[in-house]
Amino acid sequence: MEPVLEVKNLSVDFQTFEGKVQALDQVSFDLYPGETLGIVGESGCGKSVTALTILQLIAAPPGRITQGEILLEGMDLLKLSGSKMRSIRGNRISMIFQEPMTSLSPVFTVGEQIAEVFRLHQGMSYKEAASGSVEMLARVNIPDPVKAALYYPHQMSGGMRQRVMIAMALACKPDILIADEPTTALDVTIQAQIIDRIKQLQNDMGMSVIFITHDLGVIAHTADRVIVMYVGRILEQAFVEDLFNTPLHPYTRGLMESIPHAGAKRKGKKHDLKEIKGMVPSLLDLPQGCKFLERCSKAMDICRQREPELMPVAPGRTCRCWLYKKE
Amino acid sequence: MNDPILKVDALEKRFPIKKGILRKTVGYVHAVDGISFELKPGESLGLVGESGCGKSTAVKSLLRLIEPTGGNIFFEGENVTHSPLSRLRKLRQDLQIIFQDPYSSLNPRLKVSQSIGEPMDIFKTPVSRQARKDRIAELLERVGLRPEFADRYPHEFSGGQRQRICIARALALNPKVIIGDEPVSALDVSIQAQVINLMKHLQEEFNLSYLIISHDLAVIEHMCDRICVMYLGRFVEIADDNEMIDNPLHPYTRALLSAVYEPNPGQKQNRTLLAGDVPSPINPPPGCHFHTRCGHVKEICRQLSPPLTESGQDHFVACHLYNS
Ligand SMILES: Nc1ncnc2c1ncn2[C@@H]1O[C@H](COP(=O)(O)OP(=O)(O)OP(=O)(O)O)[C@@H](O)[C@H]1O
Ligand SMILES: Nc1ncnc2c1ncn2[C@@H]1O[C@H](COP(=O)(O)OP(=O)(O)OP(=O)(O)O)[C@@H](O)[C@H]1O
Ligand SMILES: [Mg+2]
Ligand SMILES: [Mg+2]
Numbered sequence: 001m002e003p004v005l006e007v008k009n010l011s012v013d014f015q016t017f018e019g020k021v022q023a024l025d026q027v028s029f030d031l032y033p034g035e036t037l038g039i040v041g042e043s044g045c046g047k048s049v050t051a052l053t054i055l056q057l058i059a060a061p062p063g064r065i066t067q068g069e070i071l072l073e074g075m076d077l078l079k080l081s082g083s084k085m086r087s088i089r090g091n092r093i094s095m096i097f098q099e100p101m102t103s104l105s106p107v108f109t110v111g112e113q114i115a116e117v118f119r120l121h122q123g124m125s126y127k128e129a130a131s132g133s134v135e136m137l138a139r140v141n142i143p144d145p146v147k148a149a150l151y152y153p154h155q156m157s158g159g160m161r162q163r164v165m166i167a168m169a170l171a172c173k174p175d176i177l178i179a180d181e182p183t184t185a186l187d188v189t190i191q192a193q194i195i196d197r198i199k200q201l202q203n204d205m206g207m208s209v210i211f212i213t214h215d216l217g218v219i220a221h222t223a224d225r226v227i228v229m230y231v232g233r234i235l236e237q238a239f240v241e242d243l244f245n246t247p248l249h250p251y252t253r254g255l256m257e258s259i260p261h262a263g264a265k266r267k268g269k270k271h272d273l274k275e276i277k278g279m280v281p282s283l284l285d286l287p288q289g290c291k292f293l294e295r296c297s298k299a300m301d302i303c304r305q306r307e308p309e310l311m312p313v314a315p316g317r318t319c320r321c322w323l324y325k326k327e
Numbered sequence: 328m329n330d331p332i333l334k335v336d337a338l339e340k341r342f343p344i345k346k347g348i349l350r351k352t353v354g355y356v357h358a359v360d361g362i363s364f365e366l367k368p369g370e371s372l373g374l375v376g377e378s379g380c381g382k383s384t385a386v387k388s389l390l391r392l393i394e395p396t397g398g399n400i401f402f403e404g405e406n407v408t409h410s411p412l413s414r415l416r417k418l419r420q421d422l423q424i425i426f427q428d429p430y431s432s433l434n435p436r437l438k439v440s441q442s443i444g445e446p447m448d449i450f451k452t453p454v455s456r457q458a459r460k461d462r463i464a465e466l467l468e469r470v471g472l473r474p475e476f477a478d479r480y481p482h483e484f485s486g487g488q489r490q491r492i493c494i495a496r497a498l499a500l501n502p503k504v505i506i507g508d509e510p511v512s513a514l515d516v517s518i519q520a521q522v523i524n525l526m527k528h529l530q531e532e533f534n535l536s537y538l539i540i541s542h543d544l545a546v547i548e549h550m551c552d553r554i555c556v557m558y559l560g561r562f563v564e565i566a567d568d569n570e571m572i573d574n575p576l577h578p579y580t581r582a583l584l585s586a587v588y589e590p591n592p593g594q595k596q597n598r599t600l601l602a603g604d605v606p607s608p609i610n611p612p613p614g615c616h617f618h619t620r621c622g623h624v625k626e627i628c629r630q631l632s633p634p635l636t637e638s639g640q641d642h643f644v645a646c647h648l649y650n651s
Contacts, residue, residue: 042515143603157604187377188542189601192586196600214516217588221596240592251517258520260549262572262587272527273520273549279485280515295517 002073003030004175004208005054005093010068012049015061021283023049025232026068028310031176036202036209038223038240040216042280046232047212051178054210055095056085072176091121094169096162098181103165104153110137110164111149117171136167140197159190166198173205180212195222216259220244225316228252231283231291234310238317248319250296251276290322298323331365332403332536333389333422333504338362339397340381340388344609357608358384360560360616361398363635366504371530371537373551373568375544375583377605381560382540386506390422391415420450423497427509429489433481440477443467443496450500466495470525487518491525498529505530506538511546523550544587548572553641556580559608559616562635566642576644579617615647623648 012024024046031037039047052058054070056077070077072092077085089095097103105113114133118124124132130149137145140163153161162182169177179198183191195218202209211222219226219240226243228236228251236249247253257274278295287293290303302322310320341355359381366372374382388395391407399408407418426432433442443463464474470491481489490510497505510526511519527550530537541547547554554571556564556579564577575581578599585599601620606612612619618628627647635645 042517159604187605188544188586189377189582190604192598192600196598215588216516216590220590220592221588244590244592255516256590258517259590260520260523260545261589262545262548262584272524275520275524276517277521279487279518 001032004033004073005031006069006071007031007050007054008069008071010050010053010070011066012046012053012058013064013066015064016284019284023063023232023283024053027229027232027234029227029234029237031208031210033175033208034202034206035224036211036222038219038226039210039212039229040214040219040226041229042214044231044280044283045229047214047229048180049232050229051095051180051210051212054178055089055093057089057095087121090117090169090174091172092174093176093178094172094174095178095180096165096169096182098184104161106153109150109152110156110167111151114149114164114168114171117168121172132171133167136171137164139170139201140164140167141193142167159186159193162186162190162194163197166194166201170201170205170207174207176208176210177202178210178212181214182211183218184213184215191218198222216255228255231281231286233291233320234318235292235321236319237310238314238319242314242317248313248317248324249292249321250298250323251292254295290320329367330404331401332368333366333538334401335365335389335398336363336401337398338385338388338395338400340384340393341396354609357560357611359388359395360611362555362557362560362562363398364555364562364565366536366538368503368536369530369534370553371539371551373547373554374538374540374557375542375547375554376557377542377583379605379608380557381608382557383508385557386424386508386538386540390419390424390506416450420446420500421503422506423500423502423504424506424508425490425493425497425510427512429486429493429513430481432493433489435481437480438477439467439479439481439492442481442492443477443499446496446499462499463495466498469498469529470495471521485518486514487521490514490522494522494525494529498533501533502535504536504538506540508540509542510539512541512543519546526550544583556583559605559611561616561632562643562645563617564642564644564646565635566639570639570642574639574642576638576642576649577617577646578621578623578648582620615645 008028010024010027014021014023027050041047111133114136115129118129118132134145134149137148142148142163183194213219223240226240227234230251236252247256254276258276260273276295281287289305290307293299293303308320308322310318313319313324338359339361340359341357343352344354346353376382387393389400399406402418440463443466444459463477467474467476472491511522539550548568551568553567555562558579564580575584582599582601603620606619614630615628615633618624625647633645633647633650635643638644638649
């Protein structure tokens with residue numbers, strides 16, 4: 001199967017007061033039709049920058065794409081004009097953001113905002129667009145959608161607003177949905193509703209999803225394949241079962257062991273959690289060699305000298321670690 | 328020895344809602360609606376519930392950082408609900424709080440040594456400058472930081488390090504109880520475990536009692552011996568940690584547990600998805616607060632609020648399903 005999206009060697013810099021930071025360093029991945037690709041990693045590792053760069057929503061300056069290609073069915077998005085790109089955003093690729101309040105307009109009703117998407121991308125009449133927006137609200141399980149269409153965003157709860165965002169993002173049946181921490185600001189019981197909804201709509205519409213989160217539990221139940229990022233790089237990439245059953249990179253292993261599980265305590269009463277020692281290095285002051293070096297219990301001489309490449313280690317699986325270098 | 332160190336009885340906090348130029352009170356936010364619990368010495372009690380259910384308000388009112396509008400608070404047997412400020416100051420040496428956000432809870436203009444030393448200065452504990460300095464160095468070491476960090480400013484530290492500084496500050500006066508309001512929620516996954524382990528070790532070392540608040544059930548279950556589940560200002564269930572996980576009774580607790588995403592892709596989870604949103608605490612529904620989202624609702628649930636009753640050993644639930 002051909003990938004619907006190919007990201008190749010994407011690098012992004014930001015000019016900051018303290019100096020230049022490289023937020024993405026040669027990030028490459030493919031997205032296949034109908035699949036969910038999860039991106040996990042800690043705060044600041046480059047998840048949102050990856051998403052925003054695909055849609056070309058990075059503020060430039062301070063941001064700058066220094067190299068790479070983003071191919072949508074073979075067409076390089078980085079070479080498109082501003083107006084061509086606008087016709088792709090919200091139409092073929094759309095995005096849900098972490099904080100719905102910042103991406104919804106406070107001065108229009110939610111019905112008007114969804115209708116606008118229909119009119120812009122599908123040239124619908126006002127009437128068609130209005131009934132389309134009510135239908136979308138119903139599809140994301142908003143009770144009494146006819147009335148809800150008349151609400152302004154501030155009249156809705158966080159969970160309702162996030163569902164409106166999903167309705168807007170899916171209005172034009174995009175090929176690709178990018179969901180950047182869509183449930184992080186929500187309560188757990190609401191999170192379960194939203195994730196369930198995204199999955200069902202994905203099944204109905206057959207779109208591909210890039211699902212970004214820092215929550216390994218959520219990734220385990222939403223993604224088919226997973227990318228693990230650390231300081232602007234991909235450290236490991238695998239099918240979800242492989243990643244959780246046999247994490248390879250010492251960082252991925254550390255992450256898996258350090259999260260508390262509900263009910264796990266019973267087995268080994270009051271055990272300590274495993275820790276990853278130290279902290280994430282600053283992008284302004286990255287170590288030589290492997291970027292995980294200072295926190296790694298398996299560090300070798302070569303790790304200090306040279307940063308490993310992202311190497312194929314098994315079918316459909318890559319890992320950036322000297323431990324898995326085949327002679 | 329088994330007398331509770333802290334006891335809260337029917338604690339209530341209502342915030343008035345004022346409108347118009349006359350600032351007339353037009354209603355109340357029922358943030359905390361009559362909760363009761365006991366904290367035993369050396370115990371860790373967890374308080375879990377979703378955003379806005381009143382967790383922070385509950386601990387702020389029991390510390391009397393805001394004044395409760397009803398109920399009683401006992402510390403080591405003494406009723407401190409109406410104690411004067413002079414008594415409260417002494418009390419706050421014994422009861423320390425750590426907040427969620429390690430970024431805003433440290434004054435950016437104070438050096439670490441000043442932040443940690445502040446409670447000692449207020450309560451005039453160690454007298455000599457050298458004793459103060461030694462104590463700060465000792466506290467920094469206890470929370471896994473280097474003593475020379477004392478002369479640095481908060482912005483020079485990462486989130487996890489700042490939370491350690493807050494913990495050192497909380498320990499400065501040898502408290503008996505530490506209250507953590509989402510102490511690890513703002514931290515990165517790889518740093519959370521460090522802080523959770525540190526807090527557990529300190530608890531053993533100093534025989535501290537913990538009251539830990541979190542919206543993350545896995546964190547609560549890991550850190551606590553006993554768990555209270557809160558919904559819209561009230562406790563719906565209290566039980567020991569394992570009992571709560573193995574045998575949840577209240578439909579809300581069950582939904583909360585089934586909404587946890589286990590980091591295990593093979594495991595098919597049967598989720599009980601709750602319909603709808605949490606109602607507003609301004610006009611909470613009559614009867615059981617949960618009845619608007621409950622799959623087992625009966626007529627009585629709409630009218631009568633179920634009391635918290637013992638339904639197994641040390642297992643309390645507030646639900647009409649178990650009241651026969
Ligand atoms: N507009 C900007 N100006 C300067 N630096 C930026 C800008 N946007 C992002 N960065 C930097 O790029 C890096 C990656 O940021 P990004 O927002 O992608 O992180 P993230 O993985 O999404 O983290 P989080 O989980 O906190 O959302 C960070 O170090 C950040 O400081
Ligand atoms: N000073 C105040 N005045 C009016 N209402 C308040 C005030 N403080 C809190 N509330 C309300 O009381 C309710 C409980 O808030 P509280 O902060 O205790 O919740 P919480 O359980 O700590 O939530 P979170 O998980 O979001 O921190 C909320 O509805 C909140 O809006
Ligand atoms: Mg982000
Ligand atoms: Mg709170």
